[in-house]
Amino acid sequence: xxxxxxxxxxxxxxxxxxxxxxxxxxxxxxxxxxxxxxxxxxxxxxxxxxxxxxxxxxxxxxxxxxxxxxxxxxxxxxxxxxxxxxxxxxxxxxxxxxxxxxxxxxxxxxxxxxxxxxxxxxxxxxxxxxxxxxxxxxxxxxxxxxxxxxxxxxxxxxxxxxxxxxxxxxxxxxxxxxxxxxxxxxxxxxxxxxxxxxxxxxxxxxxxxxxxxxxxxxxxxxxxxxxxxxxxxxxxxxxxxxxxxxxxxxxxxxxxxxxxxxxxxxxxxxxxxxxxxxxxxxxxxxxxxxxxxxxxxxxxxxxxxxxxxxxxxxxxxxxxxxxxxxxxxxxxxxxxxxxxxxxxxxxxxxxxxxxxxxxxxxxxxxxxxxxxxxxxxxxxxxxxxxxxxxxxxxxxxxxxxxxxxxxxxxxxxxxxxxxxxxxxxxxxxxxxxxxxxxxxxxxxxxxxxxxxxxxxxxxxxxxxxxxxxxxxxxxxxxxxxxxxxxxxxxxxxxxxxxxxxxxxxxxxxxxxxxxxxxxxxxxxxxxxxxxxxxxxxxxxxxxxxxxxxxxxxxxxxxxxxxxxxxxxxxxxxxxxxxxxxxxxxxxxxxxxxxxxxxxxxxxxxxxxxxxxxxxxxxxxxxxxxxxxxxxxxxxxxxxxxxxxxxxx
Amino acid sequence: xxxxxxxxxxxxxxxxxxxxxxxxxxxxxxxxxxxxxxxxxxxxxxxxxxxxxxxxxxxxxxxxxxxxxxxxxxxxxxxxxxxxxxxxxxxxxxxxxxxxxxxxxxxxxxxxxxxxxxxxxxxxxxxxxxxxxxxxxxxxxxxxxxxxxxxxxxxxxxxxxxxxxxxxxxxxxxxxxxxxxxxxxxxxxxxxxxxx
Numbered sequence: 001x002x003x004x005x006x007x008x009x010x011x012x013x014x015x016x017x018x019x020x021x022x023x024x025x026x027x028x029x030x031x032x033x034x035x036x037x038x039x040x041x042x043x044x045x046x047x048x049x050x051x052x053x054x055x056x057x058x059x060x061x062x063x064x065x066x067x068x069x070x071x072x073x074x075x076x077x078x079x080x081x082x083x084x085x086x087x088x089x090x091x092x093x094x095x096x097x098x099x100x101x102x103x104x105x106x107x108x109x110x111x112x113x114x115x116x117x118x119x120x121x122x123x124x125x126x127x128x129x130x131x132x133x134x135x136x137x138x139x140x141x142x143x144x145x146x147x148x149x150x151x152x153x154x155x156x157x158x159x160x161x162x163x164x165x166x167x168x169x170x171x172x173x174x175x176x177x178x179x180x181x182x183x184x185x186x187x188x189x190x191x192x193x194x195x196x197x198x199x200x201x202x203x204x205x206x207x208x209x210x211x212x213x214x215x216x217x218x219x220x221x222x223x224x225x226x227x228x229x230x231x232x233x234x235x236x237x238x239x240x241x242x243x244x245x246x247x248x249x250x251x252x253x254x255x256x257x258x259x260x261x262x263x264x265x266x267x268x269x270x271x272x273x274x275x276x277x278x279x280x281x282x283x284x285x286x287x288x289x290x291x292x293x294x295x296x297x298x299x300x301x302x303x304x305x306x307x308x309x310x311x312x313x314x315x316x317x318x319x320x321x322x323x324x325x326x327x328x329x330x331x332x333x334x335x336x337x338x339x340x341x342x343x344x345x346x347x348x349x350x351x352x353x354x355x356x357x358x359x360x361x362x363x364x365x366x367x368x369x370x371x372x373x374x375x376x377x378x379x380x381x382x383x384x385x386x387x388x389x390x391x392x393x394x395x396x397x398x399x400x401x402x403x404x405x406x407x408x409x410x411x412x413x414x415x416x417x418x419x420x421x422x423x424x425x426x427x428x429x430x431x432x433x434x435x436x437x438x439x440x441x442x443x444x445x446x447x448x449x450x451x452x453x454x455x456x457x458x459x460x461x462x463x464x465x466x467x468x469x470x471x472x473x474x475x476x477x478x479x480x481x482x483x484x485x486x487x488x489x490x491x492x493x494x495x496x497x498x499x500x501x502x503x504x505x506x507x508x509x510x511x512x513x514x515x516x517x518x519x520x521x522x523x524x525x526x527x528x529x530x531x532x533x534x535x536x537x538x539x540x541x542x543x544x545x546x547x548x549x550x551x552x553x554x555x556x557x558x559x560x561x562x563x564x565x566x567x568x569x570x571x572x573x574x575x576x577x578x579x580x581x582x583x584x585x586x587x588x589x590x591x592x593x594x595x596x597x598x599x600x601x602x603x604x605x606x607x608x609x610x611x612x613x614x615x616x617x618x619x620x621x622x623x624x625x626x627x628x629x630x631x632x633x634x635x636x637x638x639x640x641x642x643x644x645x646x647x648x
Numbered sequence: 649x650x651x652x653x654x655x656x657x658x659x660x661x662x663x664x665x666x667x668x669x670x671x672x673x674x675x676x677x678x679x680x681x682x683x684x685x686x687x688x689x690x691x692x693x694x695x696x697x698x699x700x701x702x703x704x705x706x707x708x709x710x711x712x713x714x715x716x717x718x719x720x721x722x723x724x725x726x727x728x729x730x731x732x733x734x735x736x737x738x739x740x741x742x743x744x745x746x747x748x749x750x751x752x753x754x755x756x757x758x759x760x761x762x763x764x765x766x767x768x769x770x771x772x773x774x775x776x777x778x779x780x781x782x783x784x785x786x787x788x789x790x791x792x793x794x795x796x797x798x799x800x801x802x803x804x805x806x807x808x809x810x811x812x813x814x815x816x817x818x819x820x821x822x823x824x825x826x827x828x829x830x831x832x833x834x835x836x837x838x839x840x841x842x843x844x
Contacts, residue, residue, distance in 0.1 A: 197662070265680050270673075273672050277664055305683070311688055324774055336694075337690070341687055609659060
């Protein structure tokens, strides 16, 4: 613990030291060092494989699949991370050198270049997350456009079956693992420490590392298109034993999931420790903003559930590469085991993809209705209820899989029960809006759009929870409609709400309100035109995941394809708005929405260490319209503190 | 922006819990590790209980006695780890160094014994679901022993270079928690794979 006075004696150096010139630059952490360390580690990985196979007498000694797995998908990314300097501090620690006293040289952004290095500032990391995830969102969206182009007419247009299967598989994997989950992590990274009154996350270096795993995972999944045999094509669910017998692209998916999963486990652990140990004085659990609550429960889900998808992908990979028998009946394996293990993660994962959105919606709806959130404690407790129930419903994805029949009804009951805490949340949002002084700015439009669309997705979810309806609509477009109403109308709408809501705080500039509204309405209409008809053709029996279909569905499919292109085009408005507003938007005030939570009580963008002094929390975060209510007291009076220090 | 002048460091974060952040982080990490083992044990459950294959599958046999001796070695290493931590808490540097070194050596013996077992056990991961589960569960645990050994190695290096003291020993404590986890996990693996 250093006091302010001690810090004054050791002036803090800001920003990284200037990189040395000449050849020494090759040793300085950065992309240049990564450019030689990644190939070096690839070589080491290959060497280990060849040595082991030679020593064990396995032939051929040079075996493509294992070389790709160990060299390209494991060792080279580690080399890249070492090259950009993600491990520098830990390596110094491990070999016993005196670790430098924390000089914050890796903290904060002073120029655009600081966004392209290992940065320990949670605000910079949040922006890195958002920029990266939006790139993968665009990639995933383009893949969806290709899927819709193929489906515009019956018969085969542009792609063969295997390529088509690869397109929708990579689309789903990018959107889930590289967009929705990490985009929420990015928003929370920026906002949660500020909301808690903390100067940074608990483990800033771990935070930086978890960001840099993401581009690795995303590039891995995208590059599977270049693998012999094409991209992984067994869907994002990758059911075994089908996925075991796919071309090499499958292991790109297996390993991509491992990297993305490691990233989200590390981030979740960081959030949990930050929320538990770094709250400002007076910030009890019952005074935390609901976004913090939402990320707390989400992080618990991630820490507990994500290892299961890691396991399921390891098993597929071992079955494929090492010819083990996890899912091979002939060898004594149990094929249904894959689905159980996979869904034990992937059902909680839909809450991982939704709960942070619930948090954002709560913030936005309360602020823009100028009313305290209705039923604050129940809002928080319903998150915990979803967390607990979320682990008891996984087999509702498997009603038609041939699993033990006695599992069906219990799973149906728990699935229907989970609608109760979700219903509590929906009605609390409505009650918050009720008789409020509503300000329909862009974030509020997205939040209200989210509530209405999520109710549709939630209700079709209740239908699907009932065994008879699920059996009828299993693997039809009804499922596609449901998942998009929940993940697009739910998660994506709240991500947009969050991006618009915190845009002034993140960039210090205001976005263009007219373009924001245009973006919302284009997306809202395009979204409903695209996905609502899928309910209809789904109940009529159009199967999902096929590149060709019966002619009776031709009209609707053409309609959906045209609507989806307009939906895709609406993203251009968003990008244009973001880029131009970031560069030339009107300067933002520190608190344009007159919100009470702590992130709005500092300048826009926030100071490099968030607060000059840790604030004192004195009340609830949502007392809008309550005369004299305060959430926190900040002493902005730094001059007085410094004068005090000097007088010592 | 009018803030963040060059001489101003971060404010000291409020400590809102009595738990040390790093120890809490390690405990949460172990929670997720337990779930990873849980996924592997689920696969074990499906193969052995649901499918009901013979265990060990004839004609293969498991070296229960040698693995039992190995278990004893690993369990003992947990005690030496504890001794190392207690020593550094009392400021006894020699005890810390000896404890860490002994723990490291016993861990290494465990891992080498397991490698020797792999080469002599007489079946491979692709010899049926029994071989698959045996190799993957013991292999997953072996990978954790390897990670634990690296952590022990780092701690030992730091201990010999004079880094820990009676006041600052979180590094030993956190690495120790991980080592105890690896040890307890082995007891579970040993009893389910070898004994049951």
